Amino acid sequence: MSDTTTERVDAVVVGAGFSGLYMLKRLRDELGMTSRVFEAGDGVGGTWYWNRYPGARCDSESYVYCFSFDDDLLQEWNWSGKYPEQPEILQYLNHVADRFDLKSGISFNTRVTSAHYQDDDGRWLVETDQGDRVSAKYLITAIGCISTGQIPKIDGLDSFEGEWHHTGAWPHEGVEFGGKRVAVIGTGSSGVQSIPVIARECEHLTVFQRTPQYTIPAQHGTVDQAFLKEVKANYREILNEARVSAAGFPYDASETSALEVSDEERLETYERLWEKGGFHFMLGSYSDIALDRRANDTASEFIRGKIREIVDNPETAEKLLPRDHPFASKRALIDTNYFDTYNRDNVDLVDIRHFPIEEITPTGLRTADGAEYEVDIIVFATGYDAMTGTFFKMDIRGREGRELKDKWSDGPLTYLGLATAGFPNMFMITGPGSPSVLSNMPVSIEQHVEWISDFVDYNNEHGIEVAEADQAAEDEWVQHVNEIADQTMYMLADSWYLGANIPGKPRVFMPYAGGVGVYRERCDEIAAAGYEGFNLQESREPALAD
Numbered sequence: 001m002s003d004t005t006t007e008r009v010d011a012v013v014v015g016a017g018f019s020g021l022y023m024l025k026r027l028r029d030e031l032g033m034t035s036r037v038f039e040a041g042d043g044v045g046g047t048w049y050w051n052r053y054p055g056a057r058c059d060s061e062s063y064v065y066c067f068s069f070d071d072d073l074l075q076e077w078n079w080s081g082k083y084p085e086q087p088e089i090l091q092y093l094n095h096v097a098d099r100f101d102l103k104s105g106i107s108f109n110t111r112v113t114s115a116h117y118q119d120d121d122g123r124w125l126v127e128t129d130q131g132d133r134v135s136a137k138y139l140i141t142a143i144g145c146i147s148t149g150q151i152p153k154i155d156g157l158d159s160f161e162g163e164w165h166h167t168g169a170w171p172h173e174g175v176e177f178g179g180k181r182v183a184v185i186g187t188g189s190s191g192v193q194s195i196p197v198i199a200r201e202c203e204h205l206t207v208f209q210r211t212p213q214y215t216i217p218a219q220h221g222t223v224d225q226a227f228l229k230e231v232k233a234n235y236r237e238i239l240n241e242a243r244v245s246a247a248g249f250p251y252d253a254s255e256t257s258a259l260e261v262s263d264e265e266r267l268e269t270y271e272r273l274w275e276k277g278g279f280h281f282m283l284g285s286y287s288d289i290a291l292d293r294r295a296n297d298t299a300s301e302f303i304r305g306k307i308r309e310i311v312d313n314p315e316t317a318e319k320l321l322p323r324d325h326p327f328a329s330k331r332a333l334i335d336t337n338y339f340d341t342y343n344r345d346n347v348d349l350v351d352i353r354h355f356p357i358e359e360i361t362p363t364g365l366r367t368a369d370g371a372e373y374e375v376d377i378i379v380f381a382t383g384y385d386a387m388t389g390t391f392f393k394m395d396i397r398g399r400e401g402r403e404l405k406d407k408w409s410d411g412p413l414t415y416l417g418l419a420t421a422g423f424p425n426m427f428m429i430t431g432p433g434s435p436s437v438l439s440n441m442p443v444s445i446e447q448h449v450e451w452i453s454d455f456v457d458y459n460n461e462h463g464i465e466v467a468e469a470d471q472a473a474e475d476e477w478v479q480h481v482n483e484i485a486d487q488t489m490y491m492l493a494d495s496w497y498l499g500a501n502i503p504g505k506p507r508v509f510m511p512y513a514g515g516v517g518v519y520r521e522r523c524d525e526i527a528a529a530g531y532e533g534f535n536l537q538e539s540r541e542p543a544l545a546d
Ligand code: NA7
Pocket: 146, 152, 153, 167, 185, 186, 187, 188, 189, 190, 191, 192, 209, 210, 211, 331, 352, 381, 382, 383, 384, 437, 494, 496, 501
């Protein structure tokens, strides 16, 4: 219920990373609407504000890891690396925020604690840890997909006398590894990126690995200026290709099955793409790698061969071989010198699949086989409560006080990953059920922000007060998301896509695996049909029950 101490705005946006920045720009500059944007950090950047661990960088090539909405912005920004490194991404986002004067519209150091839909006036009442109390017609979450860090519950962490850090909450002043004995727990993207850098800096590194990983060399380096010149001359065309592609990259997708070519030809392709590096290996090799186990086996075996080739010690190589899941069924990884790092004298690998870490002691870690590892610093590269964790940290309640956490207790339920029935006028940028983490994020973010702002504009024009996903449309979408996922390799791994990394989290495949181009088309059709699958009301009265 609004009162005199409650500020009224058109929209509250939660988060000021890529999504929140662009959402603010659209709301303010294109729709002329009022908003409050709340951001927990003291600067813009979202994921890239928090993830300052050594080696942090994006796996999308820099020329496509950017906003496309402004031609001048595209032309004037120059990335220095083939892949954008965290400090430069943060610089880029600050540049965007300054260039479009967005910072003045953001409340930093402010966390949204609750957002309750008010049945009586059809508005969201949003509260923050800084005492803000805001009534908004729209609630728009721009909270990222991997923003709530997971630190495993291991006995004794409180007793540890050294330093410990999670990669997703890295100290701004950095961590001094020189002369230190370091433990890194986890070999996902964050582990694979940070391990080679930490190994070079520290006295001794012990890597605690639960699941061996397939990772492809990034072949990182400085940006190729001739290539960049060509990109800039054709930027619009290139980005349009990315928009209609499967994963948000302007790469040529292969239409050939891995099973229809000779062994020699397949090997030549894999070698060539291994040298090219990055996602080209996965996206440009064969059409059925993500769909057919036998096709996938050829790529998986090729990578295992590379690991055996690179790692000198056969016992270590054996421990590093991923065998329990197919290539790219977990998030595909891209590295620089990851496997080579195990050839260093100051690096050891501990397999904690068979002998988990049982206890953290004041001086280190003890595993279930009784081995003790003395360390000065522990790095938790242990990942995130992805896709839903950050939603649940806020107390979000929809119609009749229903908690989002309760509605999603068996897994997230959304219509298009953009909205959820019972939570009117709430939109999610890259929410569960949308391509999000299976794509080059800025492409998906822009598509969502533009779709949401077009919808809001439509509501403004048509006098729509309440827009709510229809239950039947949502059910159908959820079923479709599951059917598509069932056709892929993704179901064959214990990944964070399935919530498998969080004890007790329901095993549900959360992103949409149908591809960003197909998804965009579906969203556009829905909009063209007057936002089919949404109940649109001109009054703020609660909808009549069916
Ligand atoms: P990820 O990809 O979730 O990786 C986390 C790693 O930590 C992974 O190797 C996990 O092993 C390991 N882990 C998690 N919990 C434990 C416990 N309890 N004990 C031991 N090991 C554990 O997170 P990242 O930060 O690397 O990457 C997140 C995303 O950021 C990434 O996918 C990109 O999209 C960017 P597991 O494989 O679960 O056995």
